[in-house]
Amino acid sequence: MTKQILTKHEPTVNLQSAIEHGLNEEEYGRIKKILGRTPTFTELGIFSVMWSEHCSYKNSIALLKTLPRTGSRLLVGAGEENAGLVDIGDDLAVAFKIESHNHPSAVEPYQGAATGVGGIMRDIFTMGARPIASLNSLRFGSLEDPRTRYLFDGVVRGIGDYGNSFGVPTVAGEVYFDESYQDNPLVNAMAVGLVKKDRFISATAKGKGNPVMIVGSSTGRDGIHGATFASEEISEKSESKRPSVQVGDPFTEKLLLEASLEIIRNDWLIGIQDMGAAGISCSTSEMCAKGKSGMKINLDKVPLREKGMTAYEIMLSESQERMLCVVKKGFEDQVKKIFEKWDLNCEIIGEVTDDGILHISYEDELKAKIPAFELVLGGGAPVYYREFKRPNYMDKFRKFNFAELPEPGNIQEAFLKVFSSPNIVSKKWVYEQYDSMVRTNTVVGPGCDSAVIYIKDTNKALAVKTDCNSRYVYLNPKEGAKIAVAESARNIVCSGGIPLAITNCLNFGNPYKPEIYWQFKEAIEGMGEACRFFDTPVTGGNVSFYNESPNTAVYPTPTIGMVGLIEDLKHITTSFFKNNGNLIYILGENFEEMGGSEYLKIIHKKVAGDSPKINLKKEKLLHDSLLESIGKGLINSAHDISEGGIVCALSECCVMNEEQFIGAEVNISVKTRNDFTYFSESQSRVIVSINPNNREEFEKLLKTKKQPFTLIGKTGGNILKLNDDISLHVDTLGDIYFNTISRIMNV
């Protein structure tokens, strides 16, 4: 029976309704041209979510394509599959990706963050990979604000409850507090999975007549237009968008994981895709477009949570824990049996066709008939180059005269204030709420430069890390983005790993504002340059625009998620001092760079100047020097110098191991001013400690490589003593480091 498009049970569509769906006049015209008629209401809904910023990347894809996206170890190209895939030898590959859930978390922190974790996990296991680690990158307003504490608490609980129940360790992350995130927190979740190289499965639909199955949770009215909501600025009206936030069910997801991996092992599938943003609309159209196929879908077959749902609602629902599978014809019963074993819904809702058209029918009416290719990124979805303009604030900040800053009367008191900053102290209050050890692979958990995950039955491990100092990116987007990549790599190297590849989560304001788009463009350029230099290609990621409230846009925050390979378990290195009587060195040089520093913000209440400079050659030399020293077993600890400068990094080396604090006596020559020397955030610097017996060999190695270094002192005792300026008991430092955030949160 040929069904004609019927719209009698749906609202009429016109330009006005298109605009209400977030489409513009030009886009509406394009839809009419593609279809050769006015779209039905369901079709309008499908186009509006598929062409939303969130799904189509329409304002970012042109620039994203300039990033390095190939490399000898990459098994799939960036954006081609649900996640990136990197060869690590031993017939194994690592799948990983980072994604934002900022807007949902701003209005409903617990569920927003929880479903962020759930979504990214599904991206990993729908490739056939078992998730082995979860990471995150979080940003909130000032912790002094009670609403920030509410959001912070809710987000951490949401991430914890989901990951803990799902059974994947949350091993690393970062948390920053800054006023620019007051109304628009950032919640970026990253997942890492492991798969046998020849076992990964694609998100594609192929083979005429192959059945299409929906599996997992029933479909409800939650999350309708979540993707469109994520493509708008946060405003007072956002609270009313609470129904756009999905509700997470980690238990069902855990069942989906086990069932999916069991089915993939059996080779009964053509393709599988997670249903995240834009639900059935996105998974059907993307799988069709990838396989150059079409689908006939009957929505009557979709298990529903509530009665009376329309085709429009079913197509746009973002109910969580659902997946779309294309099964090899003849294996339907086997697949069903596995899902039934795990007590999961599994319904055949349609079949693959070879006409490239997505047919959606419901209640005996054809509700939509769209060429799938026209809906998707890389197909018919619009691509825009936006106007850009260097913001005026840049000149004002660059003129800032640091020489005029008053010197602190008491440098030790100034240090205690900076060291107590929630941006610097341990995030123990956060990470102890996460199960960081389940799956018994976590060799180095949260709190060190990067986390280290052991790969069972091999002698290898992965080092993983998320990183971005957005204040630097705000002051200098290009240099700041380079630093984000360089610092991630430095952290991986400090743990004994070779940086392999990155995933990125690009959190920016409204791209229609030329100043915001300039930040975006510059950051992409910087990121690309650094990634090319370190040979760490971009495997994929996520763009989140519209991170703005009526008051302000967030600092441009291109979060980097990096994965590194530790080729021998002996190379695993941690950040903290190990023994008394070890020699302490700084590798790298100090240029007394105070722009955007934590010191400037905490002591002088200013964000100004330029970001620190990064010399990629020097950075790479540092990596090589460190890796060679680690390989030769010369180093007992290595810790990156970042926010708070040398003095905060030293304090961390003393107390980061809660079981054993170790003091240090250190002399550092002051260049111009002691506050500048101690708190400078110059890049490409690391503190290492070594056994004195290794001194000769270590220094020879550094000299041969022309790596700048300075011997600054010795570990031991209970006091951290720095020149004649600072002398503090390690217990005092340890108490500040581990208990500051819990004291603020337990008020």
Next chain:
Amino acid sequence: MKLKFGVVVFPGSNCDHDAYYSLRKILDQDVKFLWHKDNDLQNCDVIILPGGFSYGDYLRSGAIARFSPIINSVIDFAERGGYVIGICNGFQILLEAGLLPGVMLKNNSLQFICRDIYLSIENYNTIFTNNIETSKPLKMPIAHGEGNYYTDENTLTSLIENNQIVFKYSSNDGKVEDLFNPNGSLLNIAGIINKRGNVLGMMPHPERACDSVLGKTDGRLIFNSLIQNINN
């Protein structure tokens, strides 16, 4: 001789693979997964109820898992003197199934807690501890939101009189004090045994403290004690 361990898999179990790996690869025992819908314990010598969030634990930890078909077999097995270890969620299930007395409340911080803790061994005369030679407390991780052990006065007195308290949270040198109680548990209780001595429930994770790569191996002591006893 190798023992045969059965690790029960409930929907939502997530430490099942860890228990399997530690017993099989580190301690070199035979291990089988047992599906919760089955009744057959496959002649296992020891049954492990692993950690996780069985059935999502949306109602109360372990409250639904207790009705899984396999639990009846586990109860029969225990009543016949079979050895059962419930770890974390497994301990919660043992309480719900009535194989051990008491209940678990939410941690007194109302937060999930994951960290390494120290366990003082309070009873060295159990099959799970009598071959442990060290007098030092054991180091292993906890990871739970509901580990705050509670029971009424009479049951507590009976637990004490019958030496059923096996592990208490302590300092690294064995001091049992409030300061070292991570969750508000009565008397710092971390693990208890039934009167007959064949069923152990504990919140800390010995299976996460077996592999030397992870830097902690005290969990082996508990499993090895049991293995030696059964083999003798």
